[in-house]
Amino acid sequence: xxxxxxxxxxxxxxxxxxxxxxxxxxxxxxxxxxxxxxxxxxxxxxxxxxxxxxxxxxxxxxxxxxxxxxxxxxxxxxxxxxxxxxxxxxxxxxxxxxxxxxxxxxxxxxxxxxxxxxxxxxxxxxxxxxxxxxxxxxxxxxxxxxxxxxxxxxxxxxxxxxxxxxxxxxxxxxxxxxxxxxxxxxxxxxxxxxxxxxxxxxxxxxxxxxxxxxxxxxxxxxxxxxxxxxxxxxxxxxxxxxxxxxxxxxxxxxxxxxxxxxxxxxxxxxxxxxxxxxxxxxxxxxxxxxxxxxxxxxxxxxxxxxxxxxxxxxxxxxxxxxxxxxxxxxxxxxxxxxxxxxxxxxxxxxxxxxxxxxxxxxxxxxxxxxxxxxxxxxxxxxxxxxxxxxxxxxxxxxxxxxxxxxxxxxxxxxxxxxxx
Numbered sequence: 335x336x337x338x339x340x341x342x343x344x345x346x347x348x349x350x351x352x353x354x355x356x357x358x359x360x361x362x363x364x365x366x367x368x369x370x371x372x373x374x375x376x377x378x379x380x381x382x383x384x385x386x387x388x389x390x391x392x393x394x395x396x397x398x399x400x401x402x403x404x405x406x407x408x409x410x411x412x413x414x415x416x417x418x419x420x421x422x423x424x425x426x427x428x429x430x431x432x433x434x435x436x437x438x439x440x441x442x443x444x445x446x447x448x449x450x451x452x453x454x455x456x457x458x459x460x461x462x463x464x465x466x467x468x469x470x471x472x473x474x475x476x477x478x479x480x481x482x483x484x485x486x487x488x489x490x491x492x493x494x495x496x497x498x499x500x501x502x503x504x505x506x507x508x509x510x511x512x513x514x515x516x517x518x519x520x521x522x523x524x525x526x527x528x529x530x531x532x533x534x535x536x537x538x539x540x541x542x543x544x545x546x547x548x549x550x551x552x553x554x555x556x557x558x559x560x561x562x563x564x565x566x567x568x569x570x571x572x573x574x575x576x577x578x579x580x581x582x583x584x585x586x587x588x589x590x591x592x593x594x595x596x597x598x599x600x601x602x603x604x605x606x607x608x609x610x611x612x613x614x615x616x617x618x619x620x621x622x623x624x625x626x627x628x629x630x631x632x633x634x635x636x637x638x639x640x641x642x643x644x645x646x647x648x649x650x651x652x653x654x655x656x657x658x659x660x661x662x663x664x665x666x667x668x669x670x671x672x673x674x675x676x677x678x679x680x681x682x683x684x685x686x687x688x689x690x691x692x693x694x695x696x697x698x699x700x701x702x703x704x705x706x707x708x709x710x711x712x713x714x715x716x717x718x719x720x721x722x723x724x725x726x727x728x729x730x731x732x733x734x735x736x737x738x739x740x741x742x743x744x745x746x747x748x749x750x751x752x753x754x
Contacts, residue, residue, distance in 0.1 A: 335586075335598070335612045335633035339605075340643060351634060355651055358597070359566065359697035363550045370521045370550040377525035382532045388522035393497050395517060401533055403504065403515040411504030423506050426687045427478050433689030434486040438708045443717065449724020455715045458488035461535070462711060463527035465495055465542035468519065470593075470624075472500030479691050479706065480542045481510050487711035493537055495523040519544070524551035528559035541706060543693055562710050563703065566696035567595035567628075570681060571653035571670075572611075573644060574663070575604040577677045582607075582657075583614035585681045586633070589655060590625035598628065600635040601647050608635045652700040655681045671700045722751075729753030 340348040376384040382398070389395040412420070443453025464480035467473050477494060484492050494512055496503060497519025507515050516534060518526070524544075530536030536559065540552060543565035552561045570589035572582045586598040598615070602608050612635055619626040638644040645666050648656065652669035657679065664673050671694030674681055685692045693706035720728075729748045736744035 335600070335615050335629055335635050337605075337608050337612050337635045337637060339637045340647070341639050348636060352636075352647065352650060355597075355599075356698065359699075362546060362566070362595070363553060363564075366546045366550050367554075370547055371554060373521040373547075374525040374528075374551055374554050377522055377531070378529045381529075385518070385522055385526050385531050385533065388520070389518050392520055392522070393518055398533060401516050401518060403499070403507075403517055405508075405513070408504045408508035408512065408515065411501045412508040414501055415505040419502060420505065420509075422687075423474065423478070423502070423509060426475065427482060427506075427509060429687055429689035430478055430482045430691070431486060434483045434708050437483075438486055439712070439714070447724070447727070449721040449727060451717075451719040453717045455717055457713045457715055458484075458490070459538045459711055459713065460489070461491035461493065461537040461539075462489050463493045463495060463537040463540045465519075465523065465527075465540060465544050465548060466499065466503060467542075467544050467548075468496050468498050468500060468503065469545060472503055474500065474502040474506040475686050475692065476542060477503055477506045478510070479693050481507075481512065483691065483706065483708045484541075484711045485510065487708045489711050491535075491537070493527065493534070495519060495527065497523070519548070521547045521551035524548055524555060528555035539710070541693070541710060562693065562706055563695055563699055564697070565693070567597060568592040569597040569599070569654035569671075569696050570657075571599045571601065571648065571651055571655065572657045573601045573648040574657070574659035575602050575607065575644075576659045577607075577657070579607065579610035579614040581677045581680070582611045583618050585655075585657060586611075586615050586629070587618045587622060587625045588680075588682045590619065590628040590633070591622050592624070592628075594624055594627040594631070596625075596628040596632065597653075598633045599651065599653065601638060601644050601651075602635070603638050603640060603644055605637050608637050611635060652698050654694045654696045654700065655684070657681060669700045671695045671705050725751050725753055 338344050338348045395401060439456055441455045443451055445451055462484050466477045481492055493514045495516045495518055526534045527537050527540050539560040541562040549564050553564055568589045570586055590596045590598045600611055615629060619629050636647055638647055649668045654671040656670035657674040658664055661675050664675055667673055672684055672690055691706040695703050733745045733748050
């Protein structure tokens with residue numbers, strides 16, 4: 335990893351690197367958009383014929399009945415899964431469910447003044463599509479992270495799509511009682527979920543991470559079908575002065591092994607620790623080809639002038655995963671996908687068993703939203719109810735505002751209730 339000071343001779347280089355990191359995001363999608371646009375339009379236009387063509391070409395599925403995975407196959411996968419792994423899946427599922435249940439907002443109402451009741455009702459989306467990657471690594475944990483919040487939210491129809499799903503992924507689906515699981519992926523799966531075909535009815539929202547083609551497809555369908563976010567390469571940022579070189583390097587290498595484009599970063603004021611982390615990261619990544627590649631290409635350690643600058647840089651970077659030294663440090667964090675506190679809170683624990691969702695914003699999107707949650711699966715519907723007394727008291731103010739806007743029909747609708 336490059337060690338770059340924000341002061342002295344390397345100050346200009348540090349400023350340039352930070353500016354570049356702030357601009358990271360959707361530019362990588364441009365290279366695949368033409369291909370993805372063709373696939374999405376083709377599935378939207380030709381439906382099943384196009385879907386089956388792509389399923390045969392990309393997923394090796396020659397017959398329509400090969401698309402859907404049966405309950406029996408999922409049950410068989412559960413039985414074929416070693417007991418220790420089954421127990422691990424159960425532990426992760428229980429923690430994710432407990433967190434989601436605590437996170438779910440409630441319906442409520444109150445009387446701001448006599449004659450008026452206002453409130454909100456929480457309603458689940460009708461149908462959600464969960465994309466579970468299975469390319470470089472199978473990700474049963476992503477199935478748990480995308481499906482369980484939907485179940486907690488009360489979504490009636492949950493559809494899972496995954497190309498060549500691993501046995502562990504099928505086992506997780508069985509544990510959660512999934513009924514609709516399709517053995518397809520890529521842009522064609524996103525298009526099928528968004529627009530519907532004979533085999534796969536359309537959904538209201540698509541959630542879950544994927545490769546460039548999946549992400550580009552989600553971007554293209556976003557005005558026709560809601561999506562959670564556009565997921566980019568994994569990001570890990572450690573910000574602090576008191577961790578150990580082994581712990582910091584371990585987390586950086588762990589997240590770096592996701593993708594050659596992953597972004598491993600460390601921000602500190604401790605130059606001695608910075609050099610130790612650089613050396614330890616190099617050692618740990620030596621036998622991990624993907625991590626070695628991403629660290630060589632993207633790994634940076636910023637040595638800040640002082641604590642205030644370290645905090646400012648951390649918030650500017652708005653990273654997906656962020657580790658800080660203490661609980662007090664979490665208070666100054668303004669933008670991050672998920673915060674890990676202290677040397678014992680290894681970032682991979684959040685990928686699997688902690689409970690908070692591991693589907694997190696990347697590419698600066700942590701500036702405007704947090705990770706996937708039950709909030710992505712619900713609608714908040716407001717409710718208002720007046721009595722005669724209530725409209726009589728508040729109606730005149732509404733009439734004045736309506737007339738000020740030139741909307742005299744609005745004013746007359748209120749006057750029709752006897753308001754003067």
